[in-house]
Amino acid sequence: MSxxxxxxxxxxxEGVQRILxxxxxxxxxxxxxxxxxxxxxxxxxxxxxxEDSTRTRLxxxxxxxxxxxxxxxxxxxxxxxxxxxxxxDTIETIAAMGVDAFVIRHKSTGAPWLVDDWxxxxxVNAGDGWHAHPTQGLLDAYTVRTALNRPGGFDGMRxxxxxxxxxxxxxxSTTAAFKALGADVTxxxxxxxxxxxxxxxxVDDLDAVLADGVDVLYMLRxxxxxxxxxxxxxxREYTTRFGLTPARAARLAPQTLVMxxxxxxxxxxxxxxxxxxxxxxxxxxxxxxxxxxxxxLFDCLAANQDPTSDLERPELS
Amino acid sequence: MNLSIIGGTIVDQQGERRADLRVxxxxxxxxxxxxxxxxxxxxxxxxxxTVSPGFVDLHTHLREPGREEAETIETGSRAAALGGxxxxxAMPNTDPTQDCVSVVExxxxxxxxxxxxDVHPSASITVGRAGxxxxxxxxxxxxxxxxxxxxxxxxxxPLLMRRAFEYALGLGVTMAQHCEVERLxxxxxxxxxxxxxxxxxxxxxxxxxxxxxxRDIELVRLTGAPAxxxxxxxxxxxxxxxxxxxxxxxxxxxxxxxxxxxTDELLRSYSAIYKVNPPxxxxxxxxxxxxxxxxxxxxxIATDHAPHVAETKEQPLDQAPPGMLGLETALGVAVAHxxxxxxxxxxxxxxxxxxxxxxxxxxxxxxxxxxPANVTAFDxxxxxxxxxxxxxxxSRNTPYVGVPLRGRVRHTVLAGVVTVENGTATR
Numbered sequence: 001m002s003x004x005x006x007x008x009x010x011x012x013x014e015g016v017q018r019i020l021x022x023x024x025x026x027x028x029x030x031x032x033x034x035x036x037x038x039x040x041x042x043x044x045x046x047x048x049x050x051e052d053s054t055r056t057r058l059x060x061x062x063x064x065x066x067x068x069x070x071x072x073x074x075x076x077x078x079x080x081x082x083x084x085x086x087x088x089d090t091i092e093t094i095a096a097m098g099v100d101a102f103v104i105r106h107k108s109t110g111a112p113w114l115v116d117d118w119x120x121x122x123x124v125n126a127g128d129g130w131h132a133h134p135t136q137g138l139l140d141a142y143t144v145r146t147a148l149n150r151p152g153g154f155d156g157m158r159x160x161x162x163x164x165x166x167x168x169x170x171x172x173s174t175t176a177a178f179k180a181l182g183a184d185v186t187x188x189x190x191x192x193x194x195x196x197x198x199x200x201x202x203v204d205d206l207d208a209v210l211a212d213g214v215d216v217l218y219m220l221r222x223x224x225x226x227x228x229x230x231x232x233x234x235x236r237e238y239t240t241r242f243g244l245t246p247a248r249a250a251r252l253a254p255q256t257l258v259m260x261x262x263x264x265x266x267x268x269x270x271x272x273x274x275x276x277x278x279x280x281x282x283x284x285x286x287x288x289x290x291x292x293x294x295x296x297l298f299d300c301l302a303a304n305q306d307p308t309s310d311l312e313r314p315e316l317s
Numbered sequence: 318m319n320l321s322i323i324g325g326t327i328v329d330q331q332g333e334r335r336a337d338l339r340v341x342x343x344x345x346x347x348x349x350x351x352x353x354x355x356x357x358x359x360x361x362x363x364x365x366x367t368v369s370p371g372f373v374d375l376h377t378h379l380r381e382p383g384r385e386e387a388e389t390i391e392t393g394s395r396a397a398a399l400g401g402x403x404x405x406x407a408m409p410n411t412d413p414t415q416d417c418v419s420v421v422e423x424x425x426x427x428x429x430x431x432x433x434x435d436v437h438p439s440a441s442i443t444v445g446r447a448g449x450x451x452x453x454x455x456x457x458x459x460x461x462x463x464x465x466x467x468x469x470x471x472x473x474x475p476l477l478m479r480r481a482f483e484y485a486l487g488l489g490v491t492m493a494q495h496c497e498v499e500r501l502x503x504x505x506x507x508x509x510x511x512x513x514x515x516x517x518x519x520x521x522x523x524x525x526x527x528x529x530x531x532r533d534i535e536l537v538r539l540t541g542a543p544a545x546x547x548x549x550x551x552x553x554x555x556x557x558x559x560x561x562x563x564x565x566x567x568x569x570x571x572x573x574x575x576x577x578x579x580t581d582e583l584l585r586s587y588s589a590i591y592k593v594n595p596p597x598x599x600x601x602x603x604x605x606x607x608x609x610x611x612x613x614x615x616x617x618i619a620t621d622h623a624p625h626v627a628e629t630k631e632q633p634l635d636q637a638p639p640g641m642l643g644l645e646t647a648l649g650v651a652v653a654h655x656x657x658x659x660x661x662x663x664x665x666x667x668x669x670x671x672x673x674x675x676x677x678x679x680x681x682x683x684x685x686x687x688x689p690a691n692v693t694a695f696d697x698x699x700x701x702x703x704x705x706x707x708x709x710x711x712s713r714n715t716p717y718v719g720v721p722l723r724g725r726v727r728h729t730v731l732a733g734v735v736t737v738e739n740g741t742a743t744r
Contacts, residue, residue, distance in 0.1 A: 088631050108633030109506075109518050110587025129635070130517030172517060195514030196522070 002100060002122035002301050006112050007132040008176035016141065016180045022295035023142050023288070029066065030291055040069035043100040043301050048074045048090070048115075049126070050106040055262065056126050056135075059286070060103045063293035069301075072099070087111065088118055095119045100301055104128070122300040130167045136261055137173030139292040141181055143285050144216055147257055154181035160209045162188040162242055163220030163269055164231075166195050170261045171220060175200065183216075188242065192231040206242055210251055217252065217279075218259045219244055219269045235268050243271045254278050259285060319346075320733060321353050325363030325694055328660050329370055329683045330668060338368070340690040343733030348686055361728045361738065363694045369663045370681045371403025371434075371691040371729060373670040374644065375464070375493075375571050376547060376619035379405075379436070381427060382420070383412025388624035388711045390424065393644070394433035395709040395744075396622070398736040400644040401693035401726035404435040404671070404680045409446070410469040416441045416452045418460045425461070433736050433744065434729075435691075437674060439464040442481050442492060448473055451481055458488045463675030466493035468547055469594070471529050473499055478533065482542035491569075491673070493545040496529035496554070497595065506635050508581040508596040516584065518634065521596045523551040530554045534561040534568065543567035545673055548621050550576045550595040551602050555609035562614060569673045571619035572606045574643055574650035579603075579716060589630045589637030590716050593623070596639075610665060611657050617670035618662075620647050624712030642715045645708055649722030652697055659697055694728040701725050709742060 005011060011019070029037055045064040047057050057073065064071045074094060085093075091102070101122040104112045109129035116123040127133040141154075150157065159178050165171040165187050175185045187194065187202045188209055194202060203209055210217075222238055232238045239245065244258065249272045252258070258280040264270050274280050298305075320340040327336045327348070339347040339355065354360070374397060380388035388396075390407070397405050407424050409415030415424060421438040428436025440457045444450045446467045454465065465485070471494055472478045481492055502525045507513050509520025530546060534557060537544045549555060549570050558570050575593060580600050583591040591597060609615040623640025630637050651662050671681030682688040700723050705713040729737035736743055 086628055086631065087633065088628075106633065108635045109516050111633045113587040114631070114633060132517070167517075169517060172515075195517070196509045196520045197511050197514045199511075 003303055004116050004123040005134055005296050005300055006116060006123065006125045008134045008137045008173050008180060011134065013180040016138065016177055019138050019292065019295045019299055020142050020145060022299060023291040026291040026294040026298070027288070029294070036066050036068060038068045039298055039305070040064065040067035040301055043069045044072060044098060045069045045101045045103060045297060046072040046074060046094055046099045047103045047126070048076070048094065048105070050076045050111070051127070053105050053127065056105065059289045060126060060293050063290050064297055066290070067294055067297060069297065087114065091115050091118050095121060101297060124296060124300060127169055129169065131169050131172060133169040133173045135289070135293055135296055136170050137177035138296065139285055139289045140174045140218070140259060141177040142292055143259065143281050143288045144257060146288070147281050147284060148215065150215070154178065154183040157183040157216065158214045159183050159185045159216040159218060160188050160214045161185060161218040161220065162206060163222055164193045164226060165189050165220070166193050167223070168220050174218065190232065190241070193226070206248070210248060213253065214256055216257045216259060217244070221261065221263065222265055222268045239268055239271050243269055246272045246276070249277055252277070252279065257281050262286065319355065319358045320361065320690070320730065320735065321355060321358045322361045322363050322368060322692070322694060322728070322730070323353070325366045325368035327368045327684045328663050331683055333660060338684060340730065340733045343690055345684060345686055345688045345690050348684060359735065361694065361735065363728065365696060366694040366727055367659065367697050368684065368692055368694045370667045370684065371693045371731065372401045372648070372666040373674055373676060373680050374402050374405040374620050374622070375617055375670045375674055376408060376468070376573070376621045377405040377644065378408045378410065378621070378623045378640065379424070380624055381411065382423065387626050390427035390436060391431040391433070392709060392711040393622070393624070394428060394431040394436060395742045396644040398433040398729045398731070398742055399709050399726060399740070400647055401666070401695055401729055402434050402644060403691035403693065403729065403731045404437060404674070404676055406464055406674050407436050407438045408468050409439050409441040409466065414441050414445050415439065416444050416446070418456050421457060421460050421462055432734070433742065434731055435676070435680065437676065438462060439466055439493070441465065442467045442472055443477070446470060448477065451477070451484060454485055454488055454490055458490050462490065464491055464493045464545065466495060466547065468493070468495045470499070471495045471497045475532060479536055479540065482536050482540040482544070485542050486540065491543045491545050493547055494529065494533050495547050496526045496533070498525045498528045501525035501528070504635070505596070506592065507584045508598045510581060510599055512581045512584055523553060523598065523602070526551050526595055527553045527557065530557045534558070534566065537561070537566050537568055538564070546570040548573045548576065548595055548619065549606060549609070549615060550598050552605040555605045555614055559609065559614040569616045570609070570614065571617040571670070572610055572615045573621045574618060574647045575641055575716060577603060577607050577610065578650050578654040578720070583716070584634065587634060589632060589634050590641065590714055592634055592637055592639050593641050594639035607655060610655065611661070616665070617673060618647060618651055618665045619670060620644050624710050625714050627713055630714050640714065642708065642710050642712060645710065646703060646715060646717050646722060648695060648724045648726060649701060650717065652724030653722050690730050690733040692730045693726055695724060695726045697724045699723065699725040
């Protein structure tokens with residue numbers, strides 16, 4: 001039996017916990033000299049990316065390979081899109097080749113749910129529109145869990161997510177993951193960069209948030225084209241109000257974690273040398289992404305399998 | 318052949334009464350208790366049914382010419398007849414656009430050839446619906462066009478819209494506006510609210526509709542020309558129209574079956590079946606348009622029947638075209654979802670839209686001797702489920718699968734000719 005991972009909401013608090021615990025096991029595998037186990041041998045994982053994302057795709061493919069799954073990649077170039085094949089036909093064609101899991105990235109909200117309706121294979125959402133990016137939410141939560149090692153876990157943890165919430169699937173999924181674990185999340189953004197209606201705690205004064213103290217400062221990527229939509233006047237003003245400037249960095253408590261989903265817009269949302277941020281865990285996020293995606297693929301494809309059995313044994317072939 | 322409709326309860330402008338009727342040469346020849354039997358008459362059994370003037374749809378996309386893979390005038394007419402309609406107003410967003418007499422005449426001719434309901438073409442306000450140049454209103458009016466609309470789009474330019482109202486004066490035609498300020502809806506996929514915020518989809522603010530409703534109300538006040546508002550969907554739109562009518566302005570309005578029955582929460586299924594323009598809104602909006610219909614602020618129920626081939630609706634939400642089917646389910650939705658007297662529901666489906674469409678002389682007439690025999694007979698209590706494969710429309714994009722409907726058409730008569738008998742189209 002396989003199951004899909006489409007959103008943090010559908011995964012639920014228990015599911016988040018389960019994946020994070022499984023990721024501990026996977027992280028241990030990754031620390032071995034031969035970081036490869038036969039857990040998913042014979043399974044085929046196909047990455048279908050309708051939107052460019054080399055980083056996420058590499059992370060998933062590395063994760064699949066460390067579990068000994070076979071991997072295929074379907075990168076949708078502009079030319080094949082122009083052939084006019086529908087999403088459904090594309091998925092059904094690949095499914096007919098015998099695929100156990102699809103890893104889907106699509107610019108349209110909901111596309112992974114449609115795919116999930118059309119195939120019996122597991123579907124992992126690797127980002128849909130501005131909507132959801134559940135493995136990012138999970139790796140962020142995992143990074144905080146391993147880096148802070150806070151007594152009481154996430155309960156009462158103060159997380160500030162700063163920047164373009166409106167257009168960010170990362171913000172939505174990471175917020176959902178942190179909240180599922182019990183953290184308090186504050187969104188920091190001008191009204192123009194928030195969704196039309198919000199139920200989170202929202203402020204537009206980053207300095208006030210920092211003065212109150214935060215455990216996690218999560219900076220989102222600010223895209224250049226937002227200016228042409230009159231969402232912010234210009235990037236200089238954005239950085240002045242919402243960027244992590246040297247002055248703000250100096251006021252951060254040393255244990256405050258600084259996170260970013262990458263790629264960083266240097267000088268915009270983070271306008272300070274990362275070396276000057278002792279709490280920066282941006283590289284760890286990337287590393288943890290592998291363990292989380294291994295955990296997710298294992299959870300989706302080997303749900304009923306004892307995680308200790310095949311994971312103990314190194315892959316020899 | 319003459320026709321007797323026996324055993325039904327008539328509901329029309331005169332109220333409700335038990336009566337049979339007889340049709341001779343396309344007109345009602347006799348109305349009364351226990352008429353006939355007449356040898357050689359075709360008899361429609363209306364026992365337990367409501368017999369009313371045929372329905373009139375102000376807002377039908379028949380897709381022909383140009384998009385015959387989704388619907389043709391014949392298949393759309395058949396769907397209309399099955400829904401109890403004897404007349405539909407064909408929207409002009411065809412390809413080519415219904416912006417000149419020749420295209421309008423083509424649509425009318427195809428409607429006549431199908432012979433399943435009266436197809437009355439509307440025409441666009443601007444050439445090619447491009448929002449730049451007015452269509453020849455007078456020529457089109459002479460060809461029988463009564464309603465003008467760029468439906469699918471609102472006329473964005475306020476100066477052009479002012480000229481359209483002014484030029485229409487005296488021609489006996491009505492501007493019908495699709496109210497949407499497009500600068501506020503760029504890329505919009507669904508109603509702007511909680512649901513779209515959660516789904517991370519570009520939202521369609523209610524304001525985009527309301528701003529244009531407000532603009533056109535003021536243009537009507539300025540010019541004195543009449544206006545009809547298509548598919549109103551928000552609380553504030555209803556309030557604006559209510560106030561304008563209280564001021565005595567010559568304004569009418571319609572609401573779709575889906576805006577009185579469905580909400581934006583359905584988009585959480587990620588299915589583009591629920592994508593429509595204007596979008597499904599919140600329960601508060603649904604209640605407001607229902608109230609508007611009940612108190613007469615909104616005059617008519619109009620389907621905005623918008624067929625799309627399956628492949629297009631299988632696409633992700635942002636890529637799929639907006640629109641849903643409506644003709645075959647309108648009555649069932651209205652009866653199931655409106656807390657109104659049946660006579661008021663029939664009014665909103667029949668004689669009120671007939672008057673707006675300029676068809677008041679032939680459709681939506683009382684069931685009386687001498688009137689044209691455009692009637693429908695339906696069971697107001699029958700509960701039923703939509704089976705997409707059984708729809709007469711060429712397309713399958715109904716949002717009502719799994720939604721209980723109440724009220725189903727059994728017979729439809731167009732100018733004395735039976736187009737639907739026992740729920741089956743006769744041609």
